[in-house]
């Protein structure tokens with residue numbers, strides 16, 4: 160998603176406008192917060208130590224600070240993800256998890272490194288002592304929980320667990336890791352024995368408790384106090400359903416922008432642990448919400464059987480797959496499979512506002528029977544300057560559209576008559592399609608910041624050019640942490 164699409168409104172369905180930090184502020188605040196314990200450690204005198212010990216302590220302090228931030232980056236807080244986009248924040252969360260793990264793994268190893276370099280056997284014994292002495296037990300438990308958490312996340316798709324179970328285990332392991340880490344710092348840390356750092360860790364503990372209370376207490380309350388109701392479920396295509404939901408009498412309407420998404424829970428399971436993200440396939444000009452849902456697993460497979468009147472929990476809106484902040488003379492909407500959901504939201508909104516700009520829609524699906532909303536798309540041509548390209552990977556006897564994928568030639572044909580540099584593109588579909596289409600549009604002359612995409616799977620797809628650019632920026636933040644550590648060791652020694 161584009162960083163220029165910077166005005167996404169995030170929050171629960173109250174329509175409130177929480178403040179949102181720009182990416183540059185986050186890039187400064189993150190290292191400042193993670194390095195704050197090092198700064199505080201330097202303000203007070205502790206018994207002299209050698210360079211390895213300072214490095215070991217520094218790694219522990221940075222790792223523990225950064226671990227607390229992980230609760231915030233995964234918590235869909237508007238102040239953090241509002242401007243940058245939740246998918247980018249999640250990408251950062253994943254990368255930062257590795258920094259935390261590496262720092263905290265190196266923490267005990269750096270303590271024993273000088274001994275180990277002189278006498279490997281003695282170094283090994285010292286390490287075993289660290290890992291088994293009761294004094295360090297909470298730290299070892301924290302490290303074990305963190306390791307399981309990261310490994311469990313990497314292997315998530317291969318584990319035979321329901322997504323909800325993995326998510327609950329992720330939260331529990333994270334709490335064990337931060338609780339154990341903070342206890343270890345206060346109980347065994349040399350620098351953390353000083354009043355300044357002790358205060359910092361207490362404040363950090365309080366902040367983690369508040370974050371958890373908001374995520375699972377406040378949001379749970381809102382899901383129950385501001386319910387929505389299912390009005391109807393309609394079958395659109397093979398394993399594809401459209402839900403029409405409306406706010407219950409005392410629930411305020413959702414103040415959203417076309418293309419955004421919500422987290423949905425249903426029935427008595429209106430608890431944040433059970434929520435699933437779905438794009439809003441609707442225009443804010445219409446009251447209520449339409450969602451287009453594809454059967455993918457346990458939750459979505461039962462969506463077609465939900466009875467009208469079922470209470471629905473809505474948390475949102477989130478996301479910046481929107482047109483508002485994008486300046487463009489023409490609009491390209493590119494949808495693959497159920498990626499049609501936010502594209503229909505955008506198209507319905509363009510129709511409602513009778514947008515005069517040239518619009519090109521490319522809609523790709525695996526089979527002709529997978530297409531949804533085709534009559535409505537056809538009807539939109541009467542209200543908009545709209546050209547449509549339909550592509551099925553496999554043909555069929557009645558299929559009149561194209562066969563195959565959205566390749567370079569087809570994308571360049573879509574751009575015919577338009578100025579790529581003055582167009583905007585919004586892509587939503589399977590990970591590989593998003594990556595290929597995004598890179599090709601940039602090859603065809605579209606500016607990177609005008610090519611926006613939404614992936615329905617936070618782990619999905621190979622890296623696009625935009626993903627790689629973003630990773631390089633994230634790595635710069637990691638390098639700032641490493642530099643901070645080097646300065647700490649230099650000044651402390």
Ligand SMILES: Cc1cc2nc3c(=O)[nH]c(=O)nc-3n(C[C@H](O)[C@H](O)[C@H](O)COP(=O)(O)OP(=O)(O)OC[C@H]3O[C@@H](n4cnc5c(N)ncnc54)[C@H](O)[C@@H]3O)c2cc1C
Pocket residue numbers: 316321322323420433434435436437438439450451452453454455456457458459460478497500501613614615616617618
């Ligand atoms: C921003 C966003 C918007 C989305 N919009 C739509 C949409 O409009 N229509 C649609 O059909 N699908 C959409 N999805 C995908 C949808 O959320 C998943 O297909 C659904 O949650 C699968 O749940 P399940 O229990 O049926 O399947 P499972 O088998 O449990 O999950 C299948 C995969 O979906 C993902 N997933 C499952 N549960 C969650 C969760 N709670 N949070 C995040 N990811 C999860 C995981 O990667 C998992 O591997 C969207 C996803 C995202 C991230």
